Amino acid sequence: MSYHFFETKKESALEHLSREEILTDFRHMLLIRQFESRAESAYQAGRVGGFFHSYAGQEAIQTAAVRACGLKDWYSTTYRCHALALLLGATTDELMAELYGRETGNAKGRGGSMHFYTESLLGGFGIVGGQVPIGTGAAFTCKYLGQKDRISLCFMGDGAVAQGAFHESLNMAALWDLPCLYVIENNKWGMGTAAHRAISVSAIAETKAVGYGMQGYTIDGMDYLHCYEAFRFFKEEIIRTGKPILVEAITERLKGHSISDPALYRDKNILATCTDPIVAMKKLILEKGFSTEEEMEKMDKELREKVVASMKYAEESPWPNIATLEEGVFAP
Numbered sequence: 019m020s021y022h023f024f025e026t027k028k029e030s031a032l033e034h035l036s037r038e039e040i041l042t043d044f045r046h047m048l049l050i051r052q053f054e055s056r057a058e059s060a061y062q063a064g065r066v067g068g069f070f071h072s073y074a075g076q077e078a079i080q081t082a083a084v085r086a087c088g089l090k091d092w093y094s095t096t097y098r099c100h101a102l103a104l105l106l107g108a109t110t111d112e113l114m115a116e117l118y119g120r121e122t123g124n125a126k127g128r129g130g131s132m133h134f135y136t137e138s139l140l141g142g143f144g145i146v147g148g149q150v151p152i153g154t155g156a157a158f159t160c161k162y163l164g165q166k167d168r169i170s171l172c173f174m175g176d177g178a179v180a181q182g183a184f185h186e187s188l189n190m191a192a193l194w195d196l197p198c199l200y201v202i203e204n205n206k207w208g209m210g211t212a213a214h215r216a217i218s219v220s221a222i223a224e225t226k227a228v229g230y231g232m233q234g235y236t237i238d239g240m241d242y243l244h245c246y247e248a249f250r251f252f253k254e255e256i257i258r259t260g261k262p263i264l265v266e267a268i269t270e271r272l273k274g275h276s277i278s279d280p281a282l283y284r285d286k287n288i289l290a291t292c293t294d295p296i297v298a299m300k301k302l303i304l305e306k307g308f309s310t311e312e313e314m315e316k317m318d319k320e321l322r323e324k325v326v327a328s329m330k331y332a333e334e335s336p337w338p339n340i341a342t343l344e345e346g347v348f349a350p
């Protein structure tokens with residue numbers, strides 16, 4: 019399928035981003051990939067339980083969004099939440115310990131892989147579309163408190179747009195002029211169902227936005243510079259107009275839906291030929307002379323060691339005291 023992407027200029031992104039910022043974001047992307055692959059191996063070794071959804075392949079989107087919008091906005095996302103938590107300041111120690119179900123974990127071992135949070139990340143959500151009303155509420159807060167330079171970024175998968183909560187939230191956000199940036203990360207699959215078999219329209223954001231009286235855009239989620247420029251523009255637009263925006267970021271998940279999914283329904287040739295955002299970023303850095311192959315390999319090795327050290331930290335951390343099991347959790 020061919021997409022009509024929002025137009026951005028690479029040169030313009032390079033004018034706004036310093037060498038240090040690009041290298042920092044490359045480092046973030048490598049850290050996310052290392053975290054996902056080491057955590058996956060811990061899962062397979064029986065050290066991690068529950069669900070586990072890897073963000074591998076989608077790194078450029080949230081890395082660029084956080085770079086363009088900053089740490090002060092509100093963020094919400096799906097159960098595929100490891101990357102956003104890392105980008106918003108959670109440590110590899112606390113996240114790995116959370117996966118291991120330990121007291122030192124990000125949610126004291128209560129949430130596991132799908133429920134990471136930070137001061138500005140309102141959580142990963144296990145219910146498809148569950149975070150959309152939450153992200154909308156965060157945008158309402160910004161407006162209610164008169165925080166004119168603050169927006170809410172709400173990430174979701176393509177599967178969420180068929181949910182009632184999506185419709186009600188977007189209608190309300192448009193009606194009340196709420197500063198919300200809704201980002202559909204279209205990795206082309208909702209579990210094992212191809213998006214085109216579940217969603218009645220293509221160009222999801224552009225088509226659906228019209229029905230809410232919003233602006234809708236499609237972006238290439240595999241291209242960091244393009245994503246950065248696009249997110250910079252979206253935030254500026256939301257602040258300028260006070261109105262929400264709906265975006266579809268076309269991407270590819272490099273793994274199955276979750277760790278237990280071997281993705282046998284998927285054509286392996288597509289994966290073999292699709293862009294890896296990290297490889298693309300490496301190419302850009304080499305082209306610009308921002309770093310060398312050796313330096314980048316060294317960076318990757320350091321990050322691997324950092325994540326491996328976090329596995330040791332998690333392993334050695336205490337289990338939650340059984341007497342506190344009901345503390346900090348909500349169950350009706």
Ligand SMILES: Cc1ncc(C[n+]2csc(CCOP(=O)(O)OP(=O)(O)O)c2C)c(N)n1
Nearest residue numbers: 098144145146175176177178205207208209
């Ligand atoms: C309301 C609800 N229905 C069904 C599920 C089971 N479920 C979990 S993930 C998923 C697919 C969602 O796909 P998508 O929104 O495209 O996100 P992706 O996993 O591809 O990032 C489904 C159906 C759920 N968690 N919540």
